[in-house]
Amino acid sequence: MAACFVSSSIRICVSILLVVCLLVSGEAVAENRHYATVPLSSLVGGASSSSAARAAAVAGHGGRDSVIRVVHNPNFRLLDQSEILRRDEARVASLQSRMIPGHQNGVTKRELSASSGARIPTTSGLNVGNGNYLVTVELGSQRKKLQLTMDTGSPLTWTQCQPCATSCYNQPDPIFDPSASSTYSNISCSSSSCSRLFAVPQSCPSDNACRYSISYGDNSTSGGQVATDTLALTSTVKLPNYIFGCGRDNKGLFNGTDGLLGLSNDGIFSMVTQSASRFGKYFSYCLPPSTNSAGFLAFGNTTERSLNSTSLGFTPLVTVPENPSFYGIRIIGISVGGVPLPVSSSRILMNSSSIIDSGTVITRLPAKVYSALRSAFRKSMTRYPKAPGNVLLDTCYDFSKFSTITYPRIVINFSGGVNVDLDISGIFFGDSTQMCLAFSPGTINGLLIYGNVQQRTFEIGYDVAGRKLEFRANGCS
Structure with a gap:
């Protein structure tokens, strides 16, 4: 560092050389705009942010047609770093499997045993990831609250449903009961909506119900009926006849969520498509930097933004x-x-x-x-x-x-x-x-x-x- 010192008559050179010397030594100064110094x-x-500050973050975007709070999954912090990264590798492998020609929607056809009496397609490669960003919405006439993972890589929104035909994983909220919702309706297997869901036509089961089956990269699965019900994004914004998966057989590492909110550009069943007439195929989000802070998911464009x-x-x-x-x-x-x-x-x-x-x-x-x-x-x-x-x-x-x-x-x-x-x-x-x-x-x-x-x-x-x-x-x- 001694070589950096010069006489006081050329002070301007001192500051320039000091920056150079610090950078060469592996250090940086806060005044250099290409480096930053922050507290550990x-x-x-x-x-951390107060509850009032978190609420303000959402209220500050009130010019939108609908704004939903985004938070880290509380269970996310319980995972060690190695497990988070292992699941992330599974997520990436799943996304890459969907880059194979003919798998645009991750859909393949699987032949079940003859005793089942039906062919049920299996969608593959829609990995739910770590489930670390959650939004809360409401489903059904009883306005059942659901905490769902927001996912721009998945099309179909789904949640667990009672009764579980085979198994259901533990979730933080009571499982959605379709029989308690007067606005719930199963989609027919012979309907155009059902045929659009699958790349390969399926044979209808005896009850004529449209069914889905999703297999994720970490071997987690969800399957059940495809149905419609009213999805409420906020207390005032509702989407009637929203198509979703009513999961009757679900297992795996879903990290304590109630299901998934699909935000991909699939052109058929994602939230973006189903809400297009109202929100013009526009949504935005801000992901919070830590588990102590909150962000938002908003639908509909507006010129109003946070002043900051x-x-x-x-x-x-x-x-x-x-x-x-x-x-x-x-x-x-x-x-x-x-x-x-x-x-x-x-x-x-x-x-x-x-x-x-x-x-x-x-x-x-x-x-x-x-x-x-x-x-x-x-x-x-x-x-x-x-x-x-x-x-x-x-x-x-x-x-x-x-x-x-x-x-x-x-x-x-x-x-x-x-x-x-x-x-x-x-x-x-x-x-x-x-x-x-x-x-x-x-x-x-x-x-x-x-x-x-x-x-x-x-x-x-x-x-x-x-x-x-x-x-x-x-x-x-």
Whole structure:
């Protein structure tokens, strides 16, 4: 550091050289806009918010036709990091299986035993993920409250129903009872709605009820009747005759949720399609950065936004030929500490199939792009002791002896001129003794998945009809 000191007659050079010396030594200063210094407490657990503040976050978006509070699943915090990442790997494998031609809706046909008297199709690859972001809605004339996982990668909304034909998993709320709802109705197997659900025609069972069967990547399953009932998003916004899955046989690792809210662009049964006449195929959400804070899910577009949020612009929604129900995006570059990754990385990014997904936790990058990102990040973090990696993440640090952390900002460049400067909660994943870079190399077919960690704190608006995606910074405030 001695070489950095100069005479007081050239003070302006002192400050410039000081920045250079600090960066070379692996440190950064808060004044450098490409680096940030934050208290460790803001990284571990995040700042808590009062119930009044959480309510205000939702009320601040009251110009929407409907706004629903989004929170972390309370059971999510009970899972250790390895289990969360193991389930995330299953999620990614499932999404990639749906990139196979002919599996746009994840639908295959399975022949049951002759004694069943019916052929029931099985949808595969719709992994429910970690179930870490929940919304509360109401179903039926009795307005039964349901806590559902919001999922942009799945089409069909479903919940468990009484009576359970075979088995039901434990859920936090009483199971929905169709017989108690005067607005409930099963869909006929011979109806056009049922035939549109399956890629392969099914033979009707003796009771003529339309049935579904979903198998997830972690071997969890849900099956039952396809039915309609009134779905209430808020106390005043209702969707009559909403098509959903009434699950009679459900088992697996659903993480204490009551089911799933499908938000994909399937064009048939997702919330986006079924509410199109009212909300114009527009929805947005902001995922909270920690289990102590809340975000929102909103339907319908409006110019009213939180006063603290700032639009970063619009990037086109790209059609994914292998599966049009996915929300395709185009990432064209990444910078670390103000330095863009090599041009070769940008070329790889632009030639990759890329989607944004609310159910995937960790963003998956093409292997060579991840390698370049990791190398640049490590060069800026040499002052911190390394920690062992884990099943998915290999760039980890032990921050337990530090009160503040200085890290390089990571900016994701989307087509259309949208540059997303990630929140700190979108860069690190873990705890103080093992805090890891929250990116991972993709698997075999190179599908790039922009996960929910990187989406935290931004309001992300899906203009499905207009084929564009908006990012707004400070979206949850």
